[in-house]
Every structure is written in structure tokens, then in C-alpha cells.
Amino acid sequence: MAAAVAPVIAESSGLPSTALTYGNRPLGSPEEPLLLRTFMPDPSLGDEVLGRHERGAKSPRYSAKKGSDVPGEYKPIDGLPAAIGVNYGSALSYCWDTVECRLLYVWNNGFLDMQNYWGDPSRGNRQSFGYVPNLVGTMFYKAGGKHPVQMGGKSLSDLPEPPKFLGYTKTGKRIIFSYSAGSAEIACEVSSGDVAHNLVIRYKVKGGGELGYQSSLPGHTVKKVSPSELIVTIQGSKIAQYEGSPNKNLLKGGVNAESGKRVFAAMACVTCHSLDGSKSHGPSLLGIHGKERKIKGANKPALADDAYILESIRNPNAKVVDGYPENYMPPYQLKKDEYQALLLYIKTLK
Numbered sequence: 001m002a003a004a005v006a007p008v009i010a011e012s013s014g015l016p017s018t019a020l021t022y023g024n025r026p027l028g029s030p031e032e033p034l035l036l037r038t039f040m041p042d043p044s045l046g047d048e049v050l051g052r053h054e055r056g057a058k059s060p061r062y063s064a065k066k067g068s069d070v071p072g073e074y075k076p077i078d079g080l081p082a083a084i085g086v087n088y089g090s091a092l093s094y095c096w097d098t099v100e101c102r103l104l105y106v107w108n109n110g111f112l113d114m115q116n117y118w119g120d121p122s123r124g125n126r127q128s129f130g131y132v133p134n135l136v137g138t139m140f141y142k143a144g145g146k147h148p149v150q151m152g153g154k155s156l157s158d159l160p161e162p163p164k165f166l167g168y169t170k171t172g173k174r175i176i177f178s179y180s181a182g183s184a185e186i187a188c189e190v191s192s193g194d195v196a197h198n199l200v201i202r203y204k205v206k207g208g209g210e211l212g213y214q215s216s217l218p219g220h221t222v223k224k225v226s227p228s229e230l231i232v233t234i235q236g237s238k239i240a241q242y243e244g245s246p247n248k249n250l251l252k253g254g255v256n257a258e259s260g261k262r263v264f265a266a267m268a269c270v271t272c273h274s275l276d277g278s279k280s281h282g283p284s285l286l287g288i289h290g291k292e293r294k295i296k297g298a299n300k301p302a303l304a305d306d307a308y309i310l311e312s313i314r315n316p317n318a319k320v321v322d323g324y325p326e327n328y329m330p331p332y333q334l335k336k337d338e339y340q341a342l343l344l345y346i347k348t349l350k
């Protein structure tokens, strides 16, 4: 990996050593997802979704001077205290809640800005009451209503005994959450589908009972593999855009290669594109400007001029580079100047 972007390998904050961080923005990758147990933001989920949460729960006060929580000082926090954030690079981030035992929301093009929680790396402190990180990226699914999974024809929210989180397993890129539902045990795995804003969720029940799923939820397709296994496909669409900490101005100093380098780092392009000519999930961007590119399904190569590079970032499926998968690079919706800055930066990679 070229030194130009200098990703930091996470050592502190309990991150696995394979996680990449850019300042306060940690990321996983499609092969090595990052799983964070942290306070997660609540993007105005309904009361029915968070039926078992005590809204406005109290949190201990953190002392920047002492570097620890100060006992006895409490103030309500505006986050989900026992949720898990998972990131697969730019393609998929989701929030799974261990209290409600369900998927709460899903987004892409970013993960979390941890500044509130970890503090400003250059100053070494964090906001006294700011436990809750900020979302970064495009949200495209948000849970609504009661728990969509049913046992014996009843939503899990209506069972006499609420579902209880049993734990998760992480094997390579697969993460499986388990929870109890009466005397049965349900396993749930979330992955991204093969088109934009598409999700695939697998549910399996162990210990008897027939799995069901709430019918007629918009965008949901339910496939019953067997009485004990369901595959739910959800076609979401853009709900909201989040930018992380608001003070982050990637274009300070104008639209130039230097600010393009900052955009490149902030959007984590480097998780898929090397700058030194080596192959990664995507082609290396070293020296591509002005070169001919072989395009899948086309009998003539395309010239990688300014228009080609801008199109590759806005709409990666328009021309798919031969030898690479389509629907892999997320279509970036950036500010007009951010595209220009990226282009100027990519042109300097020689």
C-alpha cells in the first residue's frame, strides 16, 4: 500500500489489528468485517422498534483529565447502549441490537465517526457526555414496527418471554447472531445483496417451532427454505445521508490534488484501490489517467480521460473494468467539487 494515504492500523480502542482507521473513522473490508460493540446512534427509530429500551438511559460522566468515568455523575444519553456496529468497507454497514435482538438499520459508503467516543486524536480527549459516535454514509434501511420474525404465527415482540441475546460468532467474513425465542434458538446473518441497497438476511431456528415472517413489509421478499429456515431479501432505498462530525471540511484550501487526497482517504477508496500498481478488490489507480482500459463486454477499450474517471466514481457500473466484478464499488454521491478534487488527485498518481 502506498504511503500517500497512510492508513493507521488500529491498536487502541479495542479494535482488531486488521482494522483500518482514518483518524476517528474505523473501517473493515469485505473479507475482514469490523465489528464494534459501542453506543450506536439512534436515527429516530420508532418506540415500537425500541420497545425494550429505556429511552434516555443514563450514562456515567467521563472525565478527560482522569481518563475514566467519574462515578455518580449521570446524564441521559441519546444512543443505543448495547448495539453492535458492523462494517464491510464501503459496501455495507449495519446496526444489530442485542436488546431487541434484531437488525435496526443499514447504510453504506461509510461507517462511524468515533470522535465523540474516542476523542480528538490530536488533543487526546473526548467530549464529556459524547458517548455516541456519528454515522457516516447513506442509510437505506431502517426497521419499523414489531419484530418481523414470528414463531407460531406471533411476532417475537409478542411472545410471553422476550427474545434474549445469546452471542455471536465471527468466522472469516460471516457474522451470525444468536438469540432465544421461547425454548428455541434463532440464528441471524446479514449480508449485502447483489444490487445497490439490497440486503439478504438469513434466519434459522434450532430446537423446534416454525419460523415465520411478517407479511407485506414494503421491499421485503421472503423465501421459505424449510420450516426452520428463511431467507429475507430487502430492497431498500436512500433514507438519509450522514457526514460524521460536521467540522470535517475535506475541501479546505480549495479544489486541488491535496484536498482530493483527503477525500480519497475519507471515502476509504484505499480499501479497494492500491496506489502502487498492485491488484486489490479493484484495479490500482497508479497511472490510469490517459491510459486505455479494457471494459467488460465491449470490443473496444475506453480511454481513461477526465470524463471516464468521473463516471467511474459516480456510476461504477457504467463501464466495468475487465477482470473485476460489477456491483462491487459503491456509487459515490459526493459534492461536485469533491469529484473534481478526486480527479485532480488521481491525475497526480504517476
Ligand code: HEC
Binding pocket: 089, 090, 091, 264, 267, 268, 269, 270, 271, 272, 273, 281, 282, 283, 284, 285, 288, 293, 304, 309, 312, 313, 316, 317, 319, 320, 321, 324, 325, 326, 327, 328, 329, 330, 332, 342
Ligand atoms: C468496495 C471496493 C471499492 C471501493 C471502496 C472503491 N472502488 Fe473504485 N473500483 C472498484 C472495482 C471493483 C472497480 C472495477 C470495476 C468497475 O469498473 O466498476 C473499480 C473501478 C474504479 C475506477 C476505474 C479504474 C480503472 O482501472 O479504469 C476508478 C477511477 C475508481 N474505481 C475510483 C474510486 C474512487 C475514487 C473511490 C473512492 C471514492 C473508489 N473507487 C472506491 C472497487 C472499489
